[in-house]
Amino acid sequence: MEPIELVMVGAGNRGYLAYGAYAERHPDKARFVAVVEPDEGRRARFGEAHRIPADRRFSSWEELAARPQVAPALVNATMDRTHRPSTVALLAAGYEILLEKPIATTPQECLQIIEAAETGGRLLQIAHVLRYAPFFLAIRDLVTAKRLGEIVSVDWRENLAYWHFVHSYVRGNWANSQRSGPMILTKCCHDLDLLVWLFGACEWLSSFGSLTHFTRGAVGPEIPDRCTDGCPIADVCPYFAPRVYLDRLRENPRSFALAAVTLDRTPEGVMRALETGPYGRCVYRCDNDVVDHQVVLMRFGRGLSVSLTMQGASHVEGRTVRIDGTRATLLANESRGEIDLHDHRSGTSEMSHVSRGIGGHGGGDEGLMDAFVAAVRGDRDGVRTSARESLQSHLLAFAAERSRTNNGEVLRMDDYVGVARGGASG
Numbered sequence: 001m002e003p004i005e006l007v008m009v010g011a012g013n014r015g016y017l018a019y020g021a022y023a024e025r026h027p028d029k030a031r032f033v034a035v036v037e038p039d040e041g042r043r044a045r046f047g048e049a050h051r052i053p054a055d056r057r058f059s060s061w062e063e064l065a066a067r068p069q070v071a072p073a074l075v076n077a078t079m080d081r082t083h084r085p086s087t088v089a090l091l092a093a094g095y096e097i098l099l100e101k102p103i104a105t106t107p108q109e110c111l112q113i114i115e116a117a118e119t120g121g122r123l124l125q126i127a128h129v130l131r132y133a134p135f136f137l138a139i140r141d142l143v144t145a146k147r148l149g150e151i152v153s154v155d156w157r158e159n160l161a162y163w164h165f166v167h168s169y170v171r172g173n174w175a176n177s178q179r180s181g182p183m184i185l186t187k188c189c190h191d192l193d194l195l196v197w198l199f200g201a202c203e204w205l206s207s208f209g210s211l212t213h214f215t216r217g218a219v220g221p222e223i224p225d226r227c228t229d230g231c232p233i234a235d236v237c238p239y240f241a242p243r244v245y246l247d248r249l250r251e252n253p254r255s256f257a258l259a260a261v262t263l264d265r266t267p268e269g270v271m272r273a274l275e276t277g278p279y280g281r282c283v284y285r286c287d288n289d290v291v292d293h294q295v296v297l298m299r300f301g302r303g304l305s306v307s308l309t310m311q312g313a314s315h316v317e318g319r320t321v322r323i324d325g326t327r328a329t330l331l332a333n334e335s336r337g338e339i340d341l342h343d344h345r346s347g348t349s350e351m352s353h354v355s356r357g358i359g360g361h362g363g364g365d366e367g368l369m370d371a372f373v374a375a376v377r378g379d380r381d382g383v384r385t386s387a388r389e390s391l392q393s394h395l396l397a398f399a400a401e402r403s404r405t406n407n408g409e410v411l412r413m414d415d416y417v418g419v420a421r422g423g424a425s426g
């Protein structure tokens with residue numbers, strides 16, 4: 001069987017490290033035959049890795065959309081605010097699409113993309129990779145098998161390591177909501193998607209959160225705009241950029257964070273990038289406006305209470321989960337791959353360790369791409385993240401941001417969804 005031919009639209013970290021790497025591991029399943037990337041260095045890097053000829057290396061998605069179709073399907077890993085125009089145009093050009101999350105940055109744009117796919121009869125799969133990760137599949141198996149009995153309450157925490165938070169949400173691409181979207185969408189639509197997948201529909205929602213630490217007022221005027229300009233608190237600041245990124249270089253030269261800073265994986269190359277690029281800025285001198293912590297309180301069906309906490313000050317990366325049921329309590333730690341089930345009747349504890357799969361997101365990237373390649377061949381049974389299904393969790397994120405910016409306004413989701421749909425049709 002010949003591999004499915006694909007186009008990579010957006011050859012940044014996700015495009016190169018996740019989707020491109022899949023094709024390199026599985027040349028029998030997928031082959032990238034064209035690339036779209038505005039950055040010349042990244043375009044060349046992807047093109048060379050996949051032996052793509054020069055006439056199929058495009059600098060914009062508009063170039064691709066204007067040409068006759070070059071492959072049956074593509075992966076759209078462009079930046080969030082590009083998703084609506086690029087996806088609608090490329091669906092119209094005939095491509096089946098795997099779209100990086102979030103679908104778009106407004107409810108109206110999400111609906112426009114979904115309706116374009118459904119009207120054209122195209123496959124539009126959303127990259128909610130955690131539905132394919134063995135760790136979260138194991139949790140779902142325990143919940144659906146009723147090992148916990150009826151679920152009473154859920155405490156779900158998305159813990160970002162302190163350096164990851166400042167990399168992506170203070171210095172990086174998702175720091176400013178006008179360039180990307182609210183953090184509860186750009187980071188936590190994964191978590192909201194998992195909650196819907198596990199527990200069904202949310203009925204009521206309220207949210208609080210703010211940006212409290214990474215502001216200009218947090219330090220005095222003696223702190224320079226860039227870490228490389230002689231910062232007087234460099235030795236004690238955990239966010240000092242040369243230390244953060246040179247540590248990444250020593251620990252893992254293929255780190256996603258380092259890949260965003262520079263393609264030159266040498267100490268000299270890293271320092272040059274920090275002296276001029278966005279990742280060398282002082283974390284108290286950036287243009288960030290997204291929250292550094294947020295909590296979402298939800299009521300699902302049958303009175304189930306759920307809290308989702310996102311915070312960017314963790315010592316270690318990874319979600320922690322507590323699910324209390326009428327028969328047992330589940331404690332899960334993503335970073336350690338541990339799931340601990342405490343049975344109420346026997347008083348015993350059952351600890352299991354879930355092995356990380358191949359590739360990123362604990363094996364979720366691998367499962368996602370396997371499902372997409374199969375779907376392009378015609379077998380859509382493995383697609384767990386269609387655009388229509390993903391819409392529900394996206395609307396939760398938009399509702400949470402509305403609640404947060406309105407002092408924790410309590411929203412009935414049926415009412416909010418009606419307003420969102422009305423705005424789209426209007």
